Amino acid sequence: MPVTRYVGRTTWFRGKRLYDILSRLKNFGKGRIVYRHVFSERYPEPSYYIITKVDPDMRDPTEKDPANHKSYAYGQKVFRGEASGEHLIKSCYKADWRLVPKHEEEAFLSVKAEVRPKNVVKSVLPFPPLMQHLIKEQQKEQGLDDMPTLRIAIAKSAMNKAVLDTEKQQAQ
Missing domain, CATH: 2.30.30 (SH3 type barrels.)
Known part of the structure; x- marks a missing residue:
């Protein structure tokens, strides 16, 4: 068969x-x-x-x-x-x-849906470790001390409901 x-x-x-x-x-x-x-x-x-x-x-x-x-x-x-x-x-x-x-x-x-909490994302984050190391070396060559931070941008769409923490503070 x-x-x-x-x-x-x-x-x-x-x-x-x-x-x-x-x-x-x-x-x-x-x-x-x-x-x-x-x-x-x-x-x-x-x-x-x-x-x-x-x-x-x-x-x-x-x-x-x-x-x-x-x-x-x-x-x-x-x-x-x-x-x-x-x-x-x-x-x-x-x-x-x-x-x-x-x-x-x-x-x-x-049927009533529960209101989903907004996903609040930090607007500023530290750089990844390898990138941080490269930036520190570059800063030493230029004679600078302060470490820059990575600014976050969120793509707005119908499916993405995330909000930056700075936007949440402005809304309140």
Whole structure:
């Protein structure tokens, strides 16, 4: 009997593609709540979309190229309990979406997330040891005594919520 060998990585997705769900709903699911299963397992805070608009590709599925799927979905995004307005849903093709049943929507939305504490980062740090050694030698040649410090800059993005300690003092 031949041995069956599977090639490729195993997927962690558990659900359906978003368009497979929305295409079976009235008005393409406008006003319904969908979430990615991966995010529900990864984070204690709720992450979901409330569907606001769907632009489906209604061409004959036998004639269109499956690699050129042109349907778009928009929704009110809530990521880790923080609402961030209406966005284009970019991961519609992933088979990881789940629909919240109508009778469970109220309970699903009533879950309140704890406010995550901001990650406060020092604005000035000492240089790494090797760099410190090289700077000290350079300072000796120039006849200087004081050791400079390394100023930290934080890249601001939707995912990075870190704050410098000087910014935190200014906000208070």
